[in-house]
Amino acid sequence: MELKKAKISAVGHYLPEYRLTNFELEKMVDTNDEWIRTRTGIKERRILKDPDKASAYMGAEAAKEALESAGVDPKEIDLIIVATVTPDYLFPATACLVQEMIGASNAFAFDLSAACSGFVYALTTGSTFVESGNAKKVLVIGSDKMSSIIDYTDRTTCILFGDGAGAVLLEESDDETGILDSIHHTEGDTNCSLYQHAGGSRNPATIETVQAKQHVISQDGRAVFKKATMGMADVSLEIMEKNNLSADDVAWLVPHQANLRIIDATANRMGLTSEKVMINIDRYGNTTAATIPLCLYDWKNKLNKGNNLVLAAFGGGFTWGAVYVKWSI
Ligand SMILES: CC(C)(COP(=O)(O)OP(=O)(O)OC[C@H]1O[C@@H](n2cnc3c(N)ncnc32)[C@H](O)[C@@H]1OP(=O)(O)O)[C@@H](O)C(=O)NCCC(=O)NCCS
Numbered sequence: 001m002e003l004k005k006a007k008i009s010a011v012g013h014y015l016p017e018y019r020l021t022n023f024e025l026e027k028m029v030d031t032n033d034e035w036i037r038t039r040t041g042i043k044e045r046r047i048l049k050d051p052d053k054a055s056a057y058m059g060a061e062a063a064k065e066a067l068e069s070a071g072v073d074p075k076e077i078d079l080i081i082v083a084t085v086t087p088d089y090l091f092p093a094t095a096c097l098v099q100e101m102i103g104a105s106n107a108f109a110f111d112l113s114a115a116c117s118g119f120v121y122a123l124t125t126g127s128t129f130v131e132s133g134n135a136k137k138v139l140v141i142g143s144d145k146m147s148s149i150i151d152y153t154d155r156t157t158c159i160l161f162g163d164g165a166g167a168v169l170l171e172e173s174d175d176e177t178g179i180l181d182s183i184h185h186t187e188g189d190t191n192c193s194l195y196q197h198a199g200g201s202r203n204p205a206t207i208e209t210v211q212a213k214q215h216v217i218s219q220d221g222r223a224v225f226k227k228a229t230m231g232m233a234d235v236s237l238e239i240m241e242k243n244n245l246s247a248d249d250v251a252w253l254v255p256h257q258a259n260l261r262i263i264d265a266t267a268n269r270m271g272l273t274s275e276k277v278m279i280n281i282d283r284y285g286n287t288t289a290a291t292i293p294l295c296l297y298d299w300k301n302k303l304n305k306g307n308n309l310v311l312a313a314f315g316g317g318f319t320w321g322a323v324y325v326k327w328s329i
Contacts, residue, residue: 003131003132004130004131004132004133004172004173005130005131005172005173005178005179005180006126006127006130006131006138006170006171006172006173006178006179007170007171007172007173007177007178007179007328008168008169008170008178008179008296008325008327008328008329009070009169009170009171009328009329010066010067010069010070010072010168010169010329011066011069011166011167011168011169011293011296011297011300011329012061012062012063012064012065012066012067012068012069012166012167012168012297013062013065013164013165013166013167013293013294013297013298014057014058014059014061014062014065014143014164014165014166015046015163015164015165015284015294016046016047016048016049016050016058016163016164017046018046018047018048018049019044019045019046019047020044020045020046020047020162021033021043021044022036022037022042022043022044022159025158025159028152028153028158029152029153029154029155029158029159030155031155031159036159039259039261040159040160040259040260040261040281041259041260041261041263041279041281041282042159042160042260042281042282042285042286043282043283044282044283044284044285045161045162045163045283045284045285045286045287046162046163046164046284046285046287047147047162047163048145048147048163054086054088054145054148055082055084055086055087055088055094055143055144055145055165056082056087056088056094056097056098056101056143057101058143058145058163058164058165058290059082059084059094059095059098059141059142059143059165059167060097060098060101060102061165062141062143062165062166062167062293063080063098063102063139063141063167064102065167066139066167066168066169067102067139067169070169072137072169074102074103074104074105074107075103075104075105075106076106076136076137077102077104077106077107077137077138077139078106078107078108078129078134078135078136078137078138079107079108079109079126079129079135079137079138079139080095080098080099080104080107080108080109080110080138080139080141081095081109081110081111081112081122081125081126081138081139081140081141082094082095082098082109082110082111082112082122082141082142082143083111083112083113083114083118083119083121083122083140083141083142083143083289084111084112084113084118084142084143084144084288084289085113085115085118085144085149085196085288085289085316086143086144086145086146086148086149086288087111090199090200093109093110093111094111094143095109095110095111095141096109096110098139098141104139107139112125114289114315114317114319115194115288115289115315115316115317115319116256116258116286116288116289116291116313116314116315116316116319117184117256117313117314117315117317117319117320117321118142118288118289118315118319119140119142119166119256119289119290119291119292119293119311119313120182120184120256120292120311120312120313120321120322120323121184121319121321122140122141122142122289123140123168123170123179123182123311123323124179124182124184124321124323125140126138126139126140126170127170127178127179127182130170130171130172136171136172137169137170137171138169138170138171139167139168139169139170140167140168140170140293141165141166141167141293142165142166142167142287142288142289142290142291142292142293143164143165143166143289143290144163144164144165144287144288144289144290145163146161146162146163146217146285146286146287146288147161147162147163149196149215149216149217150216150217151213151216151217154216156219156221157216157217157218157219157221159285160258160259160285160286161217161285161286161287161288162284162285162286162287163287164284164287164290164294165287165290165293165294166290166291166292166293166294166295166296166297167293168293168296173328175328176306176326177305177306177326177327177328178325178326178328179323179324179325180243180324180325180326181239181242181243181323181324182239182321182322182323182324183235183238183239183242183321183322184319184320184321185231185235185319185320185321186317186318186319186320187317187318188317188318189316189317189318192218193219193220193223193224193227193318194217194218194219194220194224194315194316194318195217195218195316196214196215196216196217196218197209197214197215197218198212198214198215199214199215224316225259225261225262227314227318228258228259228262228314228320229261229262229265229266231314231318231320232255232256232262232263232265232266232312232313232314232320233265233266233268233269233270235312235320235321235322236253236266236269236270236310236312236322237269237270238322239310239312239322239323239324240270240310243324245308245310245324246271247270247271247272249308250270250272250276250308250309250310251276251303251304251307251308251309251327252276252277252278252299252303252307252308252309252310253266253267253270253272253276253277253278253309253310253312254278254292254295254296254299254309254310254311254312255267255277255278255292255295255311255312255313256286256291256292256312256313256314256315257279257280257281257284257285257286257287257291257295258281258286258291258314258315259281259286260279260281260282262314263277263279263281266312270310278295278296278298278299279295280294280295280298288315291313292311292313300329303327303329304327305327305328305329306326306327307326307327308324308325308326308327309324309325309326309327310322310323310324310325311323311324311325
């Protein structure tokens with residue numbers, strides 16, 4: 001049986017209005033705009049202030065925009081995957097909440113946890129459902145309300161992250177474009193260089209865990225930086241070599257946005273000039289599972305059908321991966 005191919009047929013996004021600038025962070029912790037810009041590339045990030053809204057709301061808004069732009073009725077959706085590390089609840093899955101919010105009553109839905117690699121992992125997962133014929137229309141969403149797990153007194157992490165969501169619609173491709181290949185890796189980080197200490201079954205919430213601020217991101221920045229720089233560049237080269245893609249063949253690198261220096265190192269190793277690299281970290285910070293679909297949304301009017309895109313990400317877990325997409329819209 002010949003496998004079908006999945007394509008991205010629409011993109012949507014959601015960004016909260018509130019902008020948390022470096023200058024505002026200067027008033028909150030011992031940091032400064034120059035340090036943040038030169039070490040990370042970030043100028044500001046968006047924060048979802050409304051306490052009644054969280055990752056499901058942002059993901060649903062992004063999904064609605066994608067469906068509207070494709071002219072697809074929510075009831076046609078077969079599957080919804082939400083990549084997130086900031087689910088509204090530990091259960092039910094955020095994807096189930098999105099399903100109800102957008103009226104996709106015929107879809108089954110689940111979350112995928114792969115931190116900053118969540119979107120590329122979910123894209124590969126969603127595309128295999130289309131390829132096998134088990135689903136015709138799939139929503140893949142990356143949504144993270146990172147501000148809900150940030151300690152705004154910790155200058156080493158609070159400057160990095162922002163809130164946002166992006167969504168893509170996957171459908172069967174009827175030409176040579178689509179999601180052509182993917183490579184994913186995992187290396188279990190039992191040393192916990194990047195993790196949330198409490199709130200799971202290992203350390204359930206207690207007064208002590210709250211008082212010790214164990215429900216927020218904890219990161220060994222230098223260790224993660226080294227791993228991420230190596231991992232993202234290696235896997236991007238690996239997918240280029242596997243598909244015989246030269247630097248000239250690649251129209252765009254769509255990198256996860258954790259640190260501009262990690263992105264630059266990846267582009268250099270691939271032999272790409274900066275004009276071929278999508279960057280939104282300056283405006284949104286690290287939105288975890290949302291960075292890559294937010295890039296696709298921001299660049300959608302500059303993309304041409306047939307453009308070769310390499311999507312690459314590295315995240316907690318450790319997880320990393322790359323997806324080769326021949327743009328279909
Ligand atoms: C977090 C990160 C930006 C820190 O940058 P760095 O160049 O590694 O900086 P270091 O951690 O070595 O810290 C250098 C100094 O700056 C200080 N510093 C840390 N945060 C600071 C801040 N916000 N403002 C000012 N100074 C800061 C440190 O205390 C340290 O001071 P010291 O030398 O006196 O000890 C960087 O390590 C990084 O991006 N890591 C990977 C993040 C990531 O990818 N996370 C998600 C995975 S997808």
